[in-house]
Amino acid sequence: MNDTLPASRWASYALVLVGLFVLTRCGLGHALIAGLFAHMMLHQADQVLRERGVSRPVARWGAVAIFSVVGLLLALIFASFVHIGLARLPVLLDRLLPRLDALGARLGLDLPIENARELRVAILETVRANARSVTAASGLLTRGFFQIVVTVAVALLVFLWTPEAERPRGTPDEEFLRECGARLKLFGASFERVMGAQVVIAAINTAVTAVFLFPAHVPFRTFLTLATFVCGMVPIAGNVMSNALIVAAALTVSDRMAAAALIFLIVVHKMEYFLNGRIVGARISTPMWATLLGLLVGEALLGVTGAILAPTLLFYFREELRLIPAARR
Numbered sequence: 001m002n003d004t005l006p007a008s009r010w011a012s013y014a015l016v017l018v019g020l021f022v023l024t025r026c027g028l029g030h031a032l033i034a035g036l037f038a039h040m041m042l043h044q045a046d047q048v049l050r051e052r053g054v055s056r057p058v059a060r061w062g063a064v065a066i067f068s069v070v071g072l073l074l075a076l077i078f079a080s081f082v083h084i085g086l087a088r089l090p091v092l093l094d095r096l097l098p099r100l101d102a103l104g105a106r107l108g109l110d111l112p113i114e115n116a117r118e119l120r121v122a123i124l125e126t127v128r129a130n131a132r133s134v135t136a137a138s139g140l141l142t143r144g145f146f147q148i149v150v151t152v153a154v155a156l157l158v159f160l161w162t163p164e165a166e167r168p169r170g171t172p173d174e175e176f177l178r179e180c181g182a183r184l185k186l187f188g189a190s191f192e193r194v195m196g197a198q199v200v201i202a203a204i205n206t207a208v209t210a211v212f213l214f215p216a217h218v219p220f221r222t223f224l225t226l227a228t229f230v231c232g233m234v235p236i237a238g239n240v241m242s243n244a245l246i247v248a249a250a251l252t253v254s255d256r257m258a259a260a261a262l263i264f265l266i267v268v269h270k271m272e273y274f275l276n277g278r279i280v281g282a283r284i285s286t287p288m289w290a291t292l293l294g295l296l297v298g299e300a301l302l303g304v305t306g307a308i309l310a311p312t313l314l315f316y317f318r319e320e321l322r323l324i325p326a327a328r329r
Contacts, residue, residue, distance in 0.1 A: 005324065012179035013320075016187075020313075029305030030144060035151030036191040036312075037074075041067045042159045043192065060160065071152075081226040088223045092245075095219075095252040103255065186323075190316040195233075198311070202232025205239070205268065209246070212264050218257070220249045234307050235291055237299075239269065290314055 023032060045063035054062065206229040213221040224246050231238035243265045250261035294314045298306030 006175065006179075008175040008179045011176055012183050015180060016183050024301050027302065028147060029302040029309060031147035031151040033305055033308055034148040035155045036188065037195070038067065038071065038152045038155035039159065039188055040192045040196060041070055042155065043188075044196070045070075046159075063159070064156065067156075077226060078230060081223070081230045084223045084226065088220050092220055092249060092252070096248050099251050103251070183320075186319055187312075187316050190319060191312045194312045194315050195308075198233060198235060202229050202238075205229075205232055208268055208271075209242075209265075212261070213246070216250075216257070216260070218246070218250050218261065219252055224249055234304065235295065235311055237295055237307060243269075 023029060042063050045066040046059050049059035049062050050056065206225060209228045210221075210225045212218075213224055218224065224242070227245055228242045231242040234241075246265060247258055247261050251258035291311055291314065294310035295307045298308075298310030298313070300306070302309065
């Protein structure tokens with residue numbers, strides 16, 4: 001029985017920690033997410049095609065074609081969300097503040113409307129600053145865009161790469177590379193499992209929300225539909241943000257509309273608990289307190305991208321800990 005892990009395993013763990021440190025210090029979370037999403041879509045498309053009897057070379061290039069179409073569609077959705085949000089969010093805030101003032105007067109509440117107006121300016125400036133790199137005014141040749149292109153290209157090359165002849169087994173460099181490959185494979189599988197479930201939940205939630213927004217003629221419904229999907233990529237906090245926007249937009253129409261929107265969202269999210277249990281819970285089984293703590297730490301280190309990556313990192317570290325006892329047998 002070997003009671004200690006091999007040195008190559010410890011070295012691969014150290015490399016993972018160094019990689020996470022560099023990721024945090026250099027702010028490369030958005031690039032990592034883009035590369036992981038590309039890997040996930042390529043792998044899933046290839047797997048589906050292979051299960052349908054498509055030969056390996058055809059399935060591989062078919063997966064690249066599917067990825068190109070789906071990736072372009074997702075990029076257009078995100079770009080539309082940013083473009084429409086920059087145009088509609090100021091209008092939403094301008095309509096909302098008088099409604100909040102009137103509502104507070106009817107309920108006898110002294111709302112800090114002046115502070116809210118200052119908050120409006122701060123929100124709009126923050127949104128414009130963070131979205132500037134993806135607007136038409138700044139163009140596409142930005143640092144962040146370049147980093148995303150590089151990571152997506154790396155994901156494509158790794159997917160299309162055919163390994164050469166194996167090196168002699170038992171050499172230190174071969175063992176180290178094998179352990180590093182195992183770490184990367186597990187991290188990619190963790191992202192695929194966690195974010196795959198999150199995308200499914202966000203898509204279902206968006207479809208159900210659109211069924212309410214469009215027939216009810218809620219203002220800014222196109223922006224709110226896009227916001228529900230994009231914000232749905234962030235667990236828990238994203239739903240709170242999109243729900244607040246929906247209720248705020250409904251409040252600009254009437255109190256009854258806001259109440260109806262709030263009741264609808266409560267019912268939807270009660271149903272979503274069931275979906276989370278069947279889809280997300282069955283895949284990762286991460287306690288809510290751990291997810292919230294991970295979101296807090298991830299957001300502090302990398303902002304929104306850190307919040308998106310936090311559930312994946314939690315699941316990855318848990319799976320690594322589970323593998324340690326097996327390695328000691």
